[in-house]
Amino acid sequence: MDGEGHIPSIVAEVDERGWYEIARIAHSQQSRLIAMWGGEAPESVFSVNAAYECEDGVLWTRLTTGPTPQADGDYPDLARLFPCATRMQRAIFDLSGLRARGACDTRPWLNHGNWPGDYFPLRKEVLGNERFESHEANYSFVPVAGDGVHEIAVGPIHAGTIEPGHFRFSVVGEKVLRLEERFGYLHRGVERLFERTRTSDGHRVAGRIAGDSTVAFSWAYCMALEQACDAVLPKRSFYLRALLLERERIANHLGDLGALGNDAGFGFGLAQFSRLKEDWIRTNACAFGHRYLMDRIVPGGVAVDIDPADAVVLAAQCERIDHEVHVMRKVYEDQSGLQDRFLGAGRLTSDVVKHFGVRGMAARASGQTFDVRANMRPAPYDTVRVDPTSDERGDVAARVAVRFAEIDESLRVMRALLAGLPDGPISVDVTPATAAARGVGWVEGWRGDVFVALEIEPGDVIARCHCHDPSWQNWPALEHAIIGNIVPDFPLINKSFNLNYAGHDL
Numbered sequence: 001m002d003g004e005g006h007i008p009s010i011v012a013e014v015d016e017r018g019w020y021e022i023a024r025i026a027h028s029q030q031s032r033l034i035a036m037w038g039g040e041a042p043e044s045v046f047s048v049n050a051a052y053e054c055e056d057g058v059l060w061t062r063l064t065t066g067p068t069p070q071a072d073g074d075y076p077d078l079a080r081l082f083p084c085a086t087r088m089q090r091a092i093f094d095l096s097g098l099r100a101r102g103a104c105d106t107r108p109w110l111n112h113g114n115w116p117g118d119y120f121p122l123r124k125e126v127l128g129n130e131r132f133e134s135h136e137a138n139y140s141f142v143p144v145a146g147d148g149v150h151e152i153a154v155g156p157i158h159a160g161t162i163e164p165g166h167f168r169f170s171v172v173g174e175k176v177l178r179l180e181e182r183f184g185y186l187h188r189g190v191e192r193l194f195e196r197t198r199t200s201d202g203h204r205v206a207g208r209i210a211g212d213s214t215v216a217f218s219w220a221y222c223m224a225l226e227q228a229c230d231a232v233l234p235k236r237s238f239y240l241r242a243l244l245l246e247r248e249r250i251a252n253h254l255g256d257l258g259a260l261g262n263d264a265g266f267g268f269g270l271a272q273f274s275r276l277k278e279d280w281i282r283t284n285a286c287a288f289g290h291r292y293l294m295d296r297i298v299p300g301g302v303a304v305d306i307d308p309a310d311a312v313v314l315a316a317q318c319e320r321i322d323h324e325v326h327v328m329r330k331v332y333e334d335q336s337g338l339q340d341r342f343l344g345a346g347r348l349t350s351d352v353v354k355h356f357g358v359r360g361m362a363a364r365a366s367g368q369t370f371d372v373r374a375n376m377r378p379a380p381y382d383t384v385r386v387d388p389t390s391d392e393r394g395d396v397a398a399r400v401a402v403r404f405a406e407i408d409e410s411l412r413v414m415r416a417l418l419a420g421l422p423d424g425p426i427s428v429d430v431t432p433a434t435a436a437a438r439g440v441g442w443v444e445g446w447r448g449d450v451f452v453a454l455e456i457e458p459g460d461v462i463a464r465c466h467c468h469d470p471s472w473q474n475w476p477a478l479e480h481a482i483i484g485n486i487v488p489d490f491p492l493i494n495k496s497f498n499l500n501y502a503g504h505d506l
Helices: 016-028 085-096 190-195 199-206 211-228 235-263 267-288 308-334 336-342 350-356 396-419 471-481 487-497
Strands: 009-014 032-040 046-054 057-066 149-154 166-172 175-182 437-444 449-457 461-468
Touching: 009 016, 009 437, 016 032, 016 046, 016 057, 032 085, 032 449, 032 461, 046 449, 057 437, 085 471, 166 487, 175 471, 175 487, 190 199, 190 461, 199 211, 199 449, 199 461, 211 235, 211 437, 211 449, 211 461, 235 267, 235 308, 235 396, 235 487, 267 308, 308 336, 308 396, 336 396, 336 487, 350 471, 396 487, 471 487
Parallel strands: 009 057
Antiparallel strands: 032 046, 046 057, 149 166, 166 175, 437 449, 449 461
16 A cells, blocks of 8 residues: 555634735735635634645635624635635625625625525534525626617526526627626535535535536545545555546546537537447446446545456547547538637637636636646556646637547546556545544546545544535636627537536535
8 A cells, every 4th residue: 555645735724814915925926716615613613714726735724713703704805816716705605604804796696585694504503404485586787788788698497408507698789798697506505414424425425516527526525534534545546546537537528529519500429429428438337337437436445446357348448439539520620610610719818717717628728737637646647647738729619629639638548547557455444533634635527626625523523524616716717708709609608618507506
């Protein structure tokens, strides 16, 4: 047993001055705000937390605000430094009653008017599962005025099976002047559910936050728990985890490439990529016991091993998919109707990427190269290197190109993992902590970096678990990417990001 697989992290308890000063320094050094969350600790004091991306890991800062929320605000606003903090701070207030002092936008985010004004579901005094009569409140969308300007309201209920979200377009003719999003319809109380879950079972809750990212979330949770418990895992388990993660990445890219073709009127692309994805996830079921790989990653390792015959099948499928995807890539590049729709649509500039702290595939399609696998290199990516792919154009065509390139890279990584798969056990028992402890998990999911901050107590108890999806940073950037485009291009542009509703709402 010779692997840790943890992300280096430092937890800093700070006062208000330190809270803002660390944020200011992080901003000046172009560090990124990964996540913010708040709540009430078991000792009945309130705190707010922030995690920053550093060159060598994660800095987790915690500001204890006191025994009761304050009328004038509980902590210094960070949105002036990190605009992506705006929605996180609004969610913190709706859940805990903690308000950012000096914040410009204090509109509700998760509370749509169906919770009383004095009800905050993360406070210890409430159960978190209370029911109230529905009193849906009007939401103060930012108005846009001018000759010929009108609004188009789309959602929250959509045609088809996509999840609910409201999009308010301000347009002149069909040209979009502004888009404002409204989410929170899928809030499920996940953070409170963690408090009712044993640490040894928390990976099952994490794996159900977003069905298309079950591997990434469950690995991030297990990484945090294993760090908190000082667990040392067998090397083979890391290789198998990475194999699962890359299979999840490829499955989603295959599905999205087909959907993008369909949204541009190219049904042949949907048919072919749907066939490839179905073949891929059927192999998941045969080799790992689940089409979408749910509950395959567990504390201490993985729940299922592969034998040499399975490895041969998986390697052969990599070769076959590699060939067929390259054929489809040439079809997409040569199809003039597709390129007419893809090129120039939904351009996301590198400045907007930096402004909102966008990460993942969307950022790499706008010239960025950050990838947790390559930059932080947790096991086994310290041995099996990942070369991030990127594109400078920032439009739908770039996001399509990055998907194709990431499939290529993941297939290469999978071949290397299978060729170098070490012998040995696939898991170890994780001994419950004998004292309060914290851990972080940080995994490069197919959509971007998934982050988990975990606090545990003795006796297999979760004190607090916060899971963060990259869609928190990427949804606001989509509002900018649509500006100047026409309304009929929004479904295509939206699908080119394919952001998360449920994981964003938690």
